[in-house]
Amino acid sequence: MKKKWPFASSALVALSLLVLAGCGSQKAASDTGSGQGGSSDKGDIVIAVAGPMSGDGAEYGKAFQEGAELAVSQFNEKGGYEGRKVKIVLGDDKNDPKEAANVAQKLSSDESVVAVIGHWSSSATFAGIPIYNRSKVPMITPTASHPDITKKENEWIFRSSTTQDLEGKNLADYAVNKLKHKNIAVLYVNSDWGKSNATSFKKYAEEFGANVVGYESYPPGQSIDYTAALTKVKGLNPDLIYLGSLYNEGVLIIKQAKEMGIQAEFMGASPFASDGFLQAKDVVEGVRLDSLFYPEADNERVKKFVADFKQKYAHDGGYFNALAYDATTAVLEGIKNGGPTRQGIRDAMAKINGLPVVTGEIKFDDKRDDINKPYYNLVVENGKFVIAK
């Protein structure tokens, strides 16, 4: 007698879980009523923001959310789409490809979601792409920079940022042609982003005639001691150390390098263009970087964005805020011109050619890739980013 219960109860547990999950998603789908791959004629238009909302990259997810919400609130204040407001739902991928795939499926299964802005990292985006493409949901990534993210055959996938190839070329040009550095050491984080970032910088630096004397990586994650790699670099005596790092690692590396007496100049990539980086004050003085977004730029759209952002969130908008804002602007443009359906948004977005945004103008090529944003070459001076002369 006693033995039967475990199975009966297990059956019950498993079933109730599944039924619950079923009800959950069914309810989500019926929230706004479902039409042909879009929402009903009234009620809010739902777009999703997907990225790391918790876990290691939570600050980037938050940056996405802020940028997207600013764009949406401005769109709604102007009357929305034929009087209907746009609403944002969040998808938390914890920056983990497995989670990202689940999020992608969840958002795609929800008929009311008409477009997705995300994901943050290339690996999370790679995990989502097949699902969005199969489910015919327009997805635009503001930040994933791996060259293979956009493909001609992935019709539903857009990117409104840049690629590692373009950024590497710009940084190499900045380091070799403008700053006249000859011996460069490269130190990068061994992640999907760090690797393609460093590879492309190295390629172009060598093309422009510099010697890449050192090429070292360190493991991703929460390490705090970079002295091993730095000791190696110090012995090479480079005149520039290029860091393919996120800003928090970058600050630590620069600090430790200076403590070890390394005299070289430092250069990083666009992730350094954040408030958090500047908070390291003296440590980051003189560090060079590039960014698609420069808050002090002499440009009306940038000025407006900076002011609006500050007013809404009481802190300065950064690089990722601006990119998310721009990607959302592209989606909203798609809604405006193509109507609030998945197909309509996709087709209207693919036609975008010269939409003015904060980080330049969005022009999609035949791979729906946006490849013509201008870089600002920056340097930290007196605790602020200024355009390098």
Place this chain on the structure above:
Amino acid sequence: MKKKLALALLLLLFLLLPFVITSSYVIRIGVISCIFSILALSLGMLVGQIKLVSAGHAAFFGIGAYTSALLTTRVELPFLGGLVSAILLTALIGFLFSIPILKLKGHYLSVGTLAFGIVVQVIMLNWESVTNGPNGVPGVPFPSLFGAELDSDVKMYYFVLVLLVLVLLGLSRLYRSPIGRAFNYIREDEVAASTIGIRVVRYKVLGFTLSAGLAGLAGSLFAHYMAFINYDTFSPMESFMVLAMVVVGGMSTLMGPVLGAFILSTLPELLRDLSDYRMLLYGVILVLILLLRPQGILGKKAS
């Protein structure tokens, strides 16, 4: 008899599920649960049957996933070729690894397997010419059987469900065979087992090899279903996750790991909308289950 009936009913319910629920999100959770059930079963064989607590099982899962993904994307092997190669290669690596590691006992063995898990993950990350390093392997093709591509969640669901049932049937036969009994003797008392003539090391190696091969099968299915893999997924964290599935479900039973896998794959999705509190609640629920049923949900009271 009643037990059999309950299981048959349960299977029927799972077979009918896609007709009741059309949301591909729910079906997806079903697929992931089945894949992880196979993985948890493979670890259950070690932990529950032989009492070898492995804390690096995600390594075998990952080796299977990478083998299958790389062979189908680079050498253009068909899916079945990738699947079989994944099982064989993972089993071989399990076999080779088991010979030195089984010299260790108890906690030392667990630490050794944990180290193995870390080493394998570092290799995935750094052996770039083979594994494509941190960028992982995108574009893994969908499974195809004899020319029919399993290109939808529902087709995939039936495929993994059938495989799960086959694995369960195989394991239930195995556990009742002389080999299974030998496993259990070793579990209860190694010294006594060897005095009655059971070759302890030989059986442990066999268990390790079978378990690794089964984990390789799960890995291959995972790679082809996700279409993208990278080193992230095969972390020590994942190893503990699988261990938790086995423990929560009830380690010494056949169905325990399956139940654990279903609960631990479904729970995070049910809690998804609670974003910030999600993992907190998840942890609380886990602790509660283990407090209320230390032997696992299906586990028998310790004798």
